Amino acid sequence: MFEINVNGIKHEIDIEADTPLLWVLREQLKLTGTKFGCGIASCGACSILVDNRVTRACVTPISSAAGKSITTIEGLSGSRYHPIQQAWIENQVPQCGYCQSGQIINTLALLTENPEPSNADIDRAMQGIICRCGTYGRIRKAIHRASELMMHETQES
Amino acid sequence: MSIKLSRRTFLTLSLSATGLYIGAKLLGTKGLSYPLIDAKTFHANAWIRIDKNNNITFIIDKSEMGQGVQTSLAMLLAEELEVDLETVRTEFAPAAPIYANRLFQVQVTGGSTSIESSYDNLRTVAAATRILLIQAAAKQWHVPVAECYAKQAQIFHDVSQQSLYYSDLLSQVTQESPEIAVTLKPSSEHKIIGKSKARLDIPAKVDGSALFGIDIMLDKMLTATIKHPPVFGSELLNFDDSAARSIRGVQDIFSIPSGVVVVADGYWQAKKAADLLRIQWLQGNTEINSASIQRSWFGHSKGDANSVESRGDAETILDATSNKLTAVYELPYQAHATMEPMNCTVHLQPERCDVWVGTQGQGPSHEVVVALTGLAHEQVHIHTTYLGGGFGRRGEVDFVAEAVQIAQQIDVPVKLIWSREEDMQHDFYRPASYHVISGSFQDASLQAWKHRIVGPSIMQRVAPGFVPAVMPQWLPTGLKSFAAWVTGGVISMINDPTLIEGAKELPYKTDNLEVELSHYDPGIPVGFWRSVGHSSNAFVVESFIDEMAHQAQQDPYLFRQHLLRDHPRHLGVLNLAAEKAGWGSELPPGEGRGIAVHHSFNSYVAQVAEVRVIDNGRLSVNRVVCAIDCGTVINPDTVIAQVEGAIAFGLTAAIKSAISIKDGHIEQSNFHDFPLLRIDEMPSVEVYLVESKQPPTGVGEPAVPVIAAAVANAIFAASNKRIRRLPIRTEDLRK
Numbered sequence: 002m003f004e005i006n007v008n009g010i011k012h013e014i015d016i017e018a019d020t021p022l023l024w025v026l027r028e029q030l031k032l033t034g035t036k037f038g039c040g041i042a043s044c045g046a047c048s049i050l051v052d053n054r055v056t057r058a059c060v061t062p063i064s065s066a067a068g069k070s071i072t073t074i075e076g077l078s079g080s081r082y083h084p085i086q087q088a089w090i091e092n093q094v095p096q097c098g099y100c101q102s103g104q105i106i107n108t109l110a111l112l113t114e115n116p117e118p119s120n121a122d123i124d125r126a127m128q129g130i131i132c133r134c135g136t137y138g139r140i141r142k143a144i145h146r147a148s149e150l151m152m153h154e155t156q157e158s
Numbered sequence: 159m160s161i162k163l164s165r166r167t168f169l170t171l172s173l174s175a176t177g178l179y180i181g182a183k184l185l186g187t188k189g190l191s192y193p194l195i196d197a198k199t200f201h202a203n204a205w206i207r208i209d210k211n212n213n214i215t216f217i218i219d220k221s222e223m224g225q226g227v228q229t230s231l232a233m234l235l236a237e238e239l240e241v242d243l244e245t246v247r248t249e250f251a252p253a254a255p256i257y258a259n260r261l262f263q264v265q266v267t268g269g270s271t272s273i274e275s276s277y278d279n280l281r282t283v284a285a286a287t288r289i290l291l292i293q294a295a296a297k298q299w300h301v302p303v304a305e306c307y308a309k310q311a312q313i314f315h316d317v318s319q320q321s322l323y324y325s326d327l328l329s330q331v332t333q334e335s336p337e338i339a340v341t342l343k344p345s346s347e348h349k350i351i352g353k354s355k356a357r358l359d360i361p362a363k364v365d366g367s368a369l370f371g372i373d374i375m376l377d378k379m380l381t382a383t384i385k386h387p388p389v390f391g392s393e394l395l396n397f398d399d400s401a402a403r404s405i406r407g408v409q410d411i412f413s414i415p416s417g418v419v420v421v422a423d424g425y426w427q428a429k430k431a432a433d434l435l436r437i438q439w440l441q442g443n444t445e446i447n448s449a450s451i452q453r454s455w456f457g458h459s460k461g462d463a464n465s466v467e468s469r470g471d472a473e474t475i476l477d478a479t480s481n482k483l484t485a486v487y488e489l490p491y492q493a494h495a496t497m498e499p500m501n502c503t504v505h506l507q508p509e510r511c512d513v514w515v516g517t518q519g520q521g522p523s524h525e526v527v528v529a530l531t532g533l534a535h536e537q538v539h540i541h542t543t544y545l546g547g548g549f550g551r552r553g554e555v556d557f558v559a560e561a562v563q564i565a566q567q568i569d570v571p572v573k574l575i576w577s578r579e580e581d582m583q584h585d586f587y588r589p590a591s592y593h594v595i596s597g598s599f600q601d602a603s604l605q606a607w608k609h610r611i612v613g614p615s616i617m618q619r620v621a622p623g624f625v626p627a628v629m630p631q632w633l634p635t636g637l638k639s640f641a642a643w644v645t646g647g648v649i650s651m652i653n654d655p656t657l658i659e660g661a662k663e664l665p666y667k668t669d670n671l672e673v674e675l676s677h678y679d680p681g682i683p684v685g686f687w688r689s690v691g692h693s694s695n696a697f698v699v700e701s702f703i704d705e706m707a708h709q710a711q712q713d714p715y716l717f718r719q720h721l722l723r724d725h726p727r728h729l730g731v732l733n734l735a736a737e738k739a740g741w742g743s744e745l746p747p748g749e750g751r752g753i754a755v756h757h758s759f760n761s762y763v764a765q766v767a768e769v770r771v772i773d774n775g776r777l778s779v780n781r782v783v784c785a786i787d788c789g790t791v792i793n794p795d796t797v798i799a800q801v802e803g804a805i806a807f808g809l810t811a812a813i814k815s816a817i818s819i820k821d822g823h824i825e826q827s828n829f830h831d832f833p834l835l836r837i838d839e840m841p842s843v844e845v846y847l848v849e850s851k852q853p854p855t856g857v858g859e860p861a862v863p864v865i866a867a868a869v870a871n872a873i874f875a876a877s878n879k880r881i882r883r884l885p886i887r888t889e890d891l892r893k
Binding site: 017019020021024027028029031032033034035036037038039040041043044046073074075077078080081085086089090093094095096097098099100101102105123124125127128129130131132133134135136137138139140141 | 375835
């Protein structure tokens with residue numbers, strides 16, 4: 002039995018210790034926004050935050066996340082009004098959309114650490130998340146826009 | 159290809175508990191006739207549904223795989239129905255004959271035809287609906303029809319200051335005569351078409367709520383995964399599942415014709431168990447290797463071939479000339495590598511089968527389920543989800559067939575998920591091909607051009623009648639008409655159009671042209687990969703014309719311009735791209751600019767790429783300027799996004815990935831050895847749309863084929879290295 006906190010809610014999960022968090026989230030908790038792409042931490046579609054650090058859920062066994070706090074795409078805002086989501090909509094980023102949860106979660110981690118990233122910073126931070134549709138140009142624009150929106154928010158509060 | 163529509167339309171209407179269903183029988187469609195609405199056989203027979211609260215739902219009969227079709231088809235309907243796009247709901251269509259792609263006559267999303275095949279049809283349906291509602295209102299108010307108009311889902315009569323919601327008129331509409339004449343709005347009156355509209359699917363794609371096939375969760379559902387034989391053509395001898403069965407959560411292990419299946423409570427358990435299976439295969443051909451394929455290519459490039467385009471006497475002229483240029487080009491197999499691995503969910507019951515799948519082929523999927531279950535078409539329900547990438551892979555139904563075969567062995571709903579490794583190694587690959595090409599340029603004209611293509615045929619697998627012996631018995635009948643569309647009506651063993659498209663119709667002016675084809679199939683499954691034959695042939699043609707320009711010591715842009723003088727739309731995009739890129743302006747040392755232009759899917763695309771080549775062989779593609787002429791544009795921002803994405807897709811194949819074969823199996827298995835373009839490798843892309851009143855043409859594919867040549871030509875400009883094989887390798891760039 003493993004206790005994890007997902008998007009602020011505690012869950013007790015009875016499953017084999019080596020089960021990757023990805024499948025716990027998707028199949029046990031029905032949080033399907035986190036995607037399966039490769040199973041070897043190579044594409045980033047399964048990115049989540051574990052204690053605020055970007056983690057590839059497809060290779061992270063639940064045993065290593067016991068007692069920790071997990072944020073998935075579903076926990077980002079509860080609406081679509083998080084600045085990153087707004088910037089994504091404004092720039093019409095997604096095409097097929099399959100990788101975008103991973104892109105957004107990685108953006109959240111990037112902007113938390115580096116509120117005003119350069120293009121080079123973005124390339125470094127986002128290099129691990131594949132988008133087969135090729136939305137990279139729009140991702141760059143949307144990250145700059147989200148950065149603006151978030152700094153604006155910080156100033157207001 | 160276009161189908162002329164009569165503006166006269168028969169509408170059949172029926173009022174059901176949930177509102178008005180409107181379908182259309184379009185007349186004068188050259189042998190196409192839509193079945194009249196029959197509420198007993200289809201749950202939603204058409205494209206528009208209006209409920210009693212005036213909620214308007216559009217049925218989208220193409221698959222949304224990122225190309226924005228959910229929005230652009232809704233735009234076509236909203237424009238003529240006079241409703242705000244932002245207020246409509248959309249649903250994906252079930253499988254039904256009325257939703258057949260009008261160009262293929264089978265329900266398939268592909269070939270960059272969604273807009274081209276829907277543009278007149280959907281606008282006509284919506285306009286007819288609007289007219290009927292206006293007529294009904296006029297009748298109720300006893301006023302002339304001409305004084306009434308539709309706006310924002312209401313009918314207005316200004317003189318009497320009356321208005322009615324569409325929903326208020328539903329019962330009256332059904333009493334009207336079904337025959338009406340429809341006139342479509344001129345483009346000058348378009349309020350929605352031609353304006354960039356926010357895509358309807360995007361909000362759900364930023365919060366994780368968009369439902370893909372892999373996200374389907376049903377009560378009591380189990381999850382399956384499959385192990386296919388690594389070597390193509392192998393047969394199962396036996397398997398030992400004792401270790402696999404010890405995994406907690408495993409429910410069953412059995413074989414189906416294509417492999418061994420593990421069914422478990424969840425994917426992880428199934429995958430873990432599958433990896434413990436000890437399977438013995440009766441191996442297929444283990445002698446196939448990339449190197450042996452290359453040797454065979456060489457042989458076929460010398461032997462007999464079929465002439466697919468011949469005028470003048472290219473052979474004699476090339477033999478006689480002293481300034482003939484000849485080159486050999488090679489392209490590898492390519493995987494689709496959609497981010498969402500193949501998957502399909504099936505709930506099979508005695509009298510009913512429900513299938514949830516991200517598919518580009520509802521028609522073929524429907525047929526395969528009917529054939530495997532023996533159920534009637536009406537008992538099989540295909541539910542289309544969002545597609546996590548398609549690129550042609552999801553037009554295949556292999557994984558749908560497997561999911562049904564698995565469901566037939568267990569009593570509960572089942573979701574089949576392929577691992578990434580299975581997805582990579584059991585694709586239908588873009589054919590590898592080998593090209594020998596010669597030309598001569600003299601006295602300001604292209605004297606002769608000869609191009610021989612060696613490669614495996616897609617249509618031999620897809621089209622019944624090609625080689626019936628190897629066709630699965632469930633091959634969808636609809637594919638026959640699809641094949642006929644691809645082949646221009648003549649299904650021929652000899653000249654597969656998917657191998658010669660983009661080479662056969664050379665736009666450069668010459669009196670002596672010879673294009674030849676030699677089929678060579680080493681047995682690796684091949685299929686439709688975004689832009690199909692164009693993806694290879696444009697690279698070859700556009701690189702070689704560049705070689706000829708340099709040999710003639712002419713500017714590659716002006717050289718093309720001169721030889722394309724009879725092709726205004728080619729010239730339109732060529733000139734626009736060159737101008738916007740600042741063709742001819744200085745670049746820093748080590749950088750170069752390359753240009754390419756190509757016509758495919760009835761659209762025209764030119765690109766200028768700027769690259770930097772470093773002596774040790776490092777390449778960066780810095781900037782791509784692209785011009786596209788795709789006729790009338792429905793949603794400009796979507797066209798721009800598709801072009802950006804197409805450039806990334808083509809660039810991946812140009813500089814990153816390839817599929818190779820070793821001992822009969824695919825060597826690559828995941829993204830570590832089949833690398834895809836990453837954000838740090840993405841050039842800045844500028845897209846320019848040519849304004850046009852021509853009918854709309856393809857958008858999703860036409861920008862793919864151009865980029866490899868534009869980049870290769872830029873590399874030559876930067877470094878004097880001529881790239882003749884893809885993907886571009888470091889050793890080909892090193893000084």
